[in-house]
Each structure stands twice: as structure tokens, then as C-alpha cells.
Amino acid sequence: MLDVRAIRDDPERFRAGLARRNLADAVDRILAADERRRELVRRVEELRAEQNRLSKEIGAAADEERARLIERVAAVSADLKRLEPELEAAGSALDELLAATPNVPHDSAPDGFTDEDAVEVRRNHGAPPAFDFEPRDHTALGALLGVLDTERGARASGSRFVYLLGDLVFVQLALMRHALDILAEEGFVPVIPPVLVREEAMYGTGFLPTDEVNIYRIEQDGLYLVGTSEVPLAAFHMGEILEEADLPRLYAGYSTCFRREAGSYGKDLGGMFRVHQFDKVEMFAFTTPESSWDTHERMVAIEERIIGNLELPFRVVNIAAGDLGGSAAKKYDIEVWLPGQQRYRELTSCSNCTDYQARRLRTRVRRTDGSVEVLHTLNGTATAIGRTLIAILENHQRADGSVALPERLHPYLPERLRVLEPRA
């Protein structure tokens, strides 16, 4: 949620920022709603002050005086009864506008509206691997190795569900441990969070109301299945005021993620590139406003380190302003080269949400001088396990279909397991 007072102070800045999302006119609608609300606040508060004054006098007054005062206060109360609903309506109108308005993009986010407009920041290790044979895609490899079963996944649960089998399960767990070890070393507190959350948490993180169609809802209990552990990690400090000395607070969440993938019909069908359920290790940071940009760079660097350890060719892209998620002011994606698709595909994503999420979550920082302000939140993928498995299979495959597992994973794997071998 944007800060209305900041918009009031410098509307031009917000107009220009939101124009990059094609939403320049939102500023004027917000300002009009804010003006109306403040006018009503002024009038209602004057009446309440008058009512309070008179009521206090009544308490102290003698009986004959009392009747007269009660009559006077009745007139004030009548006015209040009329104005209070108007004030409430004006407040909701403003809240709805603000809830539907996304964050202002950072200056360093490039112009544009689609993934095509993202700007490449850097690549790792230059070129994608050259194969002296025709590389298979992960679906073919998964079948050959006997480690992926999408047909039975569909039978049990529908399309976009997959069974992971055999040694690939050990690779998944190794990826999880590998990421958590690095994050713990970097000062992140490991967390296994709840994956069902209340509406408040979904709203606070900005997934509701805008992303509703992509969220699984448990009607009976009024709970939502999280699409990322960003949600319960952000909600961890919902409504709290953190001490400046305790920042940054860094968390590494490991959870299963659930996504309806509505509106992606026909996209990335087959295999497990786009599925309804996958596991992910996620970074989440609560920082002071002045340090969030440094933290953002640091988190991307951690992502690069993790992917580098897995010996995967990747590139970092800076997402276009108009293509950002609603809460983000800036986002880096890391795209990994997939030989099966002959292109780079999104593997991780790292966003600085500045104060947008924190204001909705009411998460603030108490400065050492005692003042209180909204803090900044960031989130980033440490390892999206499903897609990382795909990248490992496709990039480390050999002519016979076997797959060599990256050395950095060896300590986390069973000793016999260094290569995934095709089924006999």
C-alpha cells in the first residue's frame, strides 16, 4: 500500500512512477478520495470534541443545569449520526483505491511492460553448454531415468501434478539442505512455516485482492494455501514494531507452494516446469528503509552463488517497471539456460517491496531515537526445487541419458549417488 501522505506531498513523483505501469490517473483518484475523507474527518472530529466537552460538563453539573446541557448535546449527536457513515464510506473508498494501486517502480527498473522488456544485467560463465549429441528435455530424461511420473500425477490429482520418484527425491532434499546451509551461514534463520494462512496474511503481502484467481482457498475454514512461503514469512511480524538494533531480520523458509495457474492454460504443459505444487526455499528480509537496496543486491548475489554452485548457466535480468508484481519496486529474475527448450527460463526472482508490503502488514521499526516508521521488506527465491531439478537434469545430462550431479551437492547425497542412471 502506498503512503497517502507521501502522495499528497509529492504527487508528481507518484504520477510519473505509476505512469510506468500505465496507472498515472490513479494518483488523482486517490487525491480526490483523500481530500473528501479529510474534510469529513475535520467535521466529525470537531463534533466529537464538542460532544466530549458537553458530556464532561454534565458529569459535574447540578440537576437543573444538566437537563439543558443534555438538550444541547443531543443536537450534536444528531449531526454526528448523519456524518459518521459518510466518513466511513469515504475511508473505505480511499482504502480500496490504495489496495488496488501497485508500488511505484524504482528508477533503476527499466521501462516497458512485458518480460521482453527486461534488461540483462550479467551472465554467468558465458555460453550455454555445447553437447555433441541431441540433448533431451527434462520430460524425456525423467521418463528414461524413471524419476518423474506426470501420467500418474494426472491420474491422482489432475494435470500439472507430478510424482517425484527414486533418487530424484534425494536430489530434492540435497538441494534444500544446500540452500539452507548457505543461508544459515549468511545469517538467515531457517523456518518451516505454515502453508495455510488467513486472509489477513494474503492481503498484507499483496496477493489479495489482486491475485485471487491464482490462490487455492479452503472454503470450509476460510484459509488460503500459500503460493510461496513469502506469505507466512512476511506475516511472521505482522502488526509488530521491531527494534532498529534487531534489523535486518533475515529468514529462510522451506515450504511446499501451491498455485492454481489460472490463465496459463496450454503454457508449459507436460513435465514439471509449471505445476500446481512444488517445494521452495525462500529468503525474506525485514530491513530499515535506507538499507533495503543494499540488501536487495546481497540477496541476488546469494541466489547467484547457489546457482553457481550447481554449475548451471544463467543470466540475471532486471524486470521492466510495467511487468513488476504489485508489491515490488524492483525485481531481478535469474533465468537458467534449459537445453531442452533452447532458451533461458525464470528460475528465481528477487524483489524489493520497499514499504509497500510492510505498510499493509503494519510492520514497523522503532528507531534508536524512539520514532516509529514503516520498514522495508524483500523476498527472493533461494532454490525453487522443481525448476532447479529440471535445470540439473537438462544441463548435466550425458549422451546415454545419465545425469552427473554437481559436486557441491555430493555432501548432501547418499554416498552411492553421484550420477542418475537410466533404468535398466
Place this chain on the structure above:
RNA sequence: GGGAGGAUGGCCGAGCGGCCGAAGGCGGCGGUCUUGAAAACCGCUGGUCCCGCGAGGGGCCCGUGGGUUCGAAUCCCACUCCUCCCGCCA
């Protein structure tokens, strides 16, 4: 699924319908004392919104939402959440 309690400030905990944004304690900050520290003593110690350049003034907040009343932390209604016991269960 059945039953019983509870929700007040960073934490614990009091609170006759008006003098209660709220006693007291703990914690925190500052000070006195001390070579230093502890102890003791003294003082300070909520958030938010509106008006104002500021000094300051005002509104709201005792789980949430309604109601009664001139006036509600206190009375009434509904809801939510938490805890405990029994049952079931990974």
C-alpha cells in the same frame, strides 16, 4: 466432535458507567550514589489520525463489530481468536 475458561500498554497484571490512555509491578532509557559495577533511590517510558511553519490543539484505540447512555475498558448482543480438559488422530 463435546465441554470449560480467557482476550487490557514491550511483558505481567488491576480496573465502582464520568476525575481512566488506563493503578501497580517487570523490562527499557536517563540520573544520583560508586574507582567501576550491583543494590538502593529519583525521573522518563504506547500507537495512530486530523489541524498547525512551530509551540501546540483535537479525534480514535482496553480482541473485532454492533447496541444501550448525555457519557462505556466497565452494561447488552453477535463474531473472531487464544488456552485448557475429554474424544479422535500423523
